[in-house]
Amino acid sequence: MGSSPISLQTVLCAPGVSGRRATAFRKDGLTEFMQSIMFKKQELKEPFYVLDLGVVVSLFDKWTRSLPTVRPFYAVKCNPEPALLGALAALGSNFDCASRAEIEAVLALGAKPDPDRLCKPVIKAPEDGGARCPLGPKYGALPDEIAPLLQAALAAGLSVTGVSFHIGSGDTHSRAYHGAIAAAKTVFETATRFGVPKMNVLNIGGGFTADPKFDEAASVVKSALQTYFPNQLGLSVISEPGRFFAESAFTLATNVIGKRVRDELREYWINDGIYGSMNCILYDHATVTCTPLACTTNRANPTCKGLRTYNSTVFGPTCDALDTVLTGYQLPATSGERLACVSEYGCLYGRCWLQFQRV
Known part of the structure; x- marks a missing residue:
């Protein structure tokens, strides 16, 4: 994790930390750790944070x-x-x-x-x-x-x-x-x-x-x-x-709950947004990055690596147009794309997750 063992051990024994689930992973292993949560807990649907x-x-x-x-x-x-x-x-x-x-x-x-x-x-x-x-x-x-x-x-x-x-x-x-x-x-x-x-x-x-x-x-x-x-x-x-x-110690994982295709534009709905964890975009002028974590509808490539990306918009779960997390962002499509193409209002997007971090 890029820190001294003595300091980290002290932190792990501290009130508020002790008794909580803590997992060690290598310095660049955050995404892999979050993916392990996705694949191990198939019933997991709610967005969640990981504190590093x-x-x-x-x-x-x-x-x-x-x-x-x-x-x-x-x-x-x-x-x-x-x-x-x-x-x-x-x-x-x-x-x-x-x-x-x-x-x-x-x-x-x-x-x-x-x-x-x-x-x-x-x-x-x-x-x-x-x-x-x-x-x-x-x-x-x-x-x-x-x-x-x-x-x-x-x-x-x-x-x-x-x-x-x-x-x-x-x-x-x-x-x-x-x-x-x-x-x-x-x-x-x-x-x-x-x-x-x-x-x-x-x-x-x-x-x-x-x-x-x-x-x-x-x-x-x-x-x-x-x-x-x-x-x-x-x-x-x-x-x-x-x-x-x-600002940089927390990473948010959200589930993609819907998708719509309009020509070359991909539009996604996630189960968190401006009125939840993403209020920092509206009230704090924050910039966030988005990375695909898991695309289990694509059994041959569940982590979306190497897939073609498309100009994309990411919406929060509400009906308010202000609830827009990202616009003009490059994200990959998955095997659920064909179903989304014939659905006027999009479709459920399987077990697909996005990872958000502030920059």
Whole structure:
């Protein structure tokens, strides 16, 4: 799975993971493992996820190596799957909870709540980093609002402990972190002028993605911290990554339940869609990839390897045209094609499965 045996063994014994079905497979063996599930459980019809714990361990190692001074607080709202939370807890992650249910889920894993009363002024990042999900238009204080916020906090007897910002989720321009950390330094200086006791928390938010852009973002963050907060004793730098840990660790398998052929276009219906697991396409602007997993209607070639591909559309199971997962995608046909050709509304497509991953 591409991770150290000690770390992975620790994860497998963690609350939320222990007692769940776990299977070891080689680093490039995910598709083969999922196919084994298809063929062994012929009665299986519902879509299902596979969580690759090796990916979680590798991502946590990458975070620790790339941002050793930034403590991750996983954003539970991103994906509250107990096995993922348990794995992250075992690896040493902290958690960012946004609801009572999320707090209870984390406490069930043995995490200890922090009883201190904290107040962190949330600042508006100067740039949103070209984020897929920008937050600046809705959240964050403008520069001229910082002083009144600090005054109000002091008047209310709150302990102002630090500064938080978020450049937006799924950033594309990592330089935004530099400007936001510079703005945070200004808030620290303003707080000192108002007589606020020395603040000790800098929360750089989330928005990190588990792709090559992470290396660029980590480099920018480290450089900015060294420029604006060099050797600052007692400063705790934290972050709230969500998609970084969850986005690439899960793979979804869906069953093809219908098909229609219109000239060279193939249209498929699957038993999950925009109103289910694929809502990330609509609400998170996610891009997904699709791979045929099993085509058991073709006994000579049950895994669809080497078959001719066609321009295809993949729909979710509802009647809503918005429930469209993929368009203009290349997918193979199977032996069920002839039956579909003479059926106006498509046909049941046998035991055929598609594998979806986010990219």
